[in-house]
Amino acid sequence: IRAGMQDFVMRNWSMVRTGSTSSQKSLFFNMRRVRARLEAEAASEGVELDGHQLRELIATEIGVSLKDVEMMEGRLAGTDFSLNAVQSDGEDGREWIELLEDENEQASDRFERERDGTRLREWLGSALGALSEREQKIIAARKLASTPRTLESLGEELGLSKERVRQIEAAALLKMRRKLEPREGELRAMMG
Structure with a gap:
């Protein structure tokens, strides 16, 4: 008992x-x-x-x-307080619950992240579209794959030396950079 x-x-x-x-x-x-x-x-x-x-x-x-x-x-x-209790007297007295911070992602932040992600995908697609089929294949295999392929394996597949694959990759990245240069300020703002 x-x-x-x-x-x-x-x-x-x-x-x-x-x-x-x-x-x-x-x-x-x-x-x-x-x-x-x-x-x-x-x-x-x-x-x-x-x-x-x-x-x-x-x-x-x-x-x-x-x-x-x-x-x-x-x-x-301590004693228990209601979260709906008013902090102070007066017209602008806020309830304690208004001070609790919402730890979830804010709608505005989620919207910006999704919008920025869409814009980045569009820009990347546009930059990739400016490349030849062989350049696209090399960039996709070397830079966009979850496990990047080696220059040697790509060279064997394409019938090129690994040095030539590296040169094509460097030229393709330069083309993409030039295509994205007009958006440089926007890209920095998104990343910063």
């Missing part, structure tokens, strides 16, 4: 769940009593304990970690 009553008190003491482990339950029900006794003993001996020393003694006395004592102390010290 006592355990059932303690569970009920723990569940209903606060809107925020206080704890369910045995050390947290022990702290919840014993910390104030142990703190009062330790403070009284220290006062009778003429010793003044600071907060940290007192928390260490409580942890030792109850047999829990210092971290658990600090967490429970914070929970017991």
Whole structure:
């Protein structure tokens, strides 16, 4: 019966769940009593304990970690507030919930990312379209593939030396760069 009553008190003491482990339950029900006794003993001996020393003694006395004592102390010290409570009096008083930051991507950021991605794909497609079929194949295999192919393997496939494949690749990249130069400012803005 006592355990059932303690569970009920723990569940209903606060809107925020206080704890369910045995050390947290022990702290919840014993910390104030142990703190009062330790403070009284220290006062009778003429010793003044600071907060940290007192928390260490409580942890030792109850047999829990210092971290658990600090967490429970914070929970017991605070009270529950509604997120819909107004911060201050007056017409412009905001509710606490208005201060919570939405960690999800904002619609404007998502729109910009999608729009920029579409524009980049269009520009890249246009730049690739200015290349010959052989140049496109080399650029796709060397720069756009998830695992880039070697100059040697492309040379064997195309019947070229690896040096010639490197030269074609360099020339193709230069053509693409020239095609994209008018968009350089926009590209920097997107990337920066």
